[in-house]
Amino acid sequence: MKDTMHPCNICGHSFTRKSNLLRHTKTHTRKKLPSCKICCLSFKCKALLLKHMWKHTGEKPHSCETCGSSFTQKIHLLEHMRTHTGEKPYSCEVCGSFFTQKATLTQHMRTHTGEKPFSCGLCDSSFRQKAHLSQHIRTHTGEKPHSCEICGSAFAHQSTLMQHMRTHTGEKPHSCKECGSSFTHKATLSKHMVLHTGEKPHSCEVCGSSFTQKGTLLQHMRKHTGEKPHSCEVCGSCFTQKNHLLQHMRKHTGEKPYSCEICGSSFPRKHNLLLHMRTHTGEKPHSCEVCGASFTQKSNFLQHMQKHTGEKQHPCEVCGFSFTQKSTLLQHMRKHTGEKPYSCEVCGSAFAQKATLLQHMWKHTGEKPHSCEVCGASFTRKQHLLLHMRTHTGEKPHSCKVCGSSFTQKSTLSQHMRKHTGEKPHSCEVCGSSFTQKSHLSQHMRKHTGEKPFACELCDTAFKRKVSLFRHVQKHTGEKRYSCDVCGYFFTQRRHMLEHMQTHTKEEVHCCELCGSSFTSKIALLHHMQTHMENLTI
Known part of the structure; x- marks a missing residue:
């Protein structure tokens, strides 16, 4: 059927x-369902349509009698009232946490279950909340729908805009109950509270270090993993933190957003501006309890303290030499590796340190930025100016403990000490001759190579030594710089003047080893020696 x-x-x-x-x-x-004339959405009943219309009209008929906040729906007002009463009727059965809203409890439960039901269709990222997914999508689209009416800055999230607005209003709504400090962000207040409690709840499982913030722990872990997720698109440099990349990018763009209101100097980092301001205020907040010395920067203070403690935290793994600063150790390591990362674009010379390259560049530019206020002489290095100033002050701070001789430079004292010790550390690989100074070895090597690097511009005669060229040029110019104090006679060379002085003193210093005759000049002795040679040949 x-x-x-x-x-x-x-x-x-x-x-x-x-x-x-x-x-x-x-x-x-x-019957036909009631619908919104503005956006065409339909609703089961007219009451729901009326509530919906408040989104378009901005009407908020439900007001809080305590703080005056207004809401479009009565249920939202009831939830808001719990912020005043402290009521949290929804509790977590796993950890016992309490919440004002059931939806918040549902979201919280996902922290226990690990559930992330909202997935991004572009990059496979998952989120516990739909709002977080919506915010994440803007990282792909670049959408920044929230704009500041004062400066025009745009933001992806409304909460970020609200925080930004406080930079204009100066509002700091979050206060510390312990010390009264105020903060623009609640998160910053939470970080600040750790200073009072000393709590460091986030620990590294590798080395045991503890941190006040989870983000700081994550950054720390990259030291162990070597991960550098933030890379520069210009030069390929990688960084562990995004803010380090942003600071690095200013090297390429030349951007210096932080300006000094007093002198107009600009800086790429806010920290640099704060340090610079101390040059105007004279502030030196870091003081040494041992000797009372004060410093503008904490890093300089810590380096200074190592002078008292003798501590050298950074040892070289190759030779065992220790250094107070890590940067000094890195420079030292280049002696072992031979690395010279700084190259001159003009002549191709390479250097281990950036400062050495800058000094080298002055050879090409001719720049001598350090001038003597006494005689006007200019120097490429500040150290050379300080050494030069001793010619005016007569200061000789380096003394020989053997004979008491004093010297303006430490290097000159070191060379002098070799007269007492007999040390000749610079040896010729050709003939084995040894010398106290490296410059003497360089001059000696020209005997083997025949090199004559010092040429006369007037007659093209070349010399092995610069002083020989200087004496030769005097023959062209007729210049006689050395004069006798007794008779006023002039000489081109100092030794000729000294030999001449002996004619006034009648001092006989050059003796013949064959007959004992004495002469006031070496050249007279040589002429005399020829008479002995002639007698031997007869």
């Missing part, structure tokens, strides 16, 4: 069951 069919008298559609026909008939008799 065939199943009885139940046809619809209005549209002719048939159903096997009468209940389905009755349900279908209501689609013909149902």
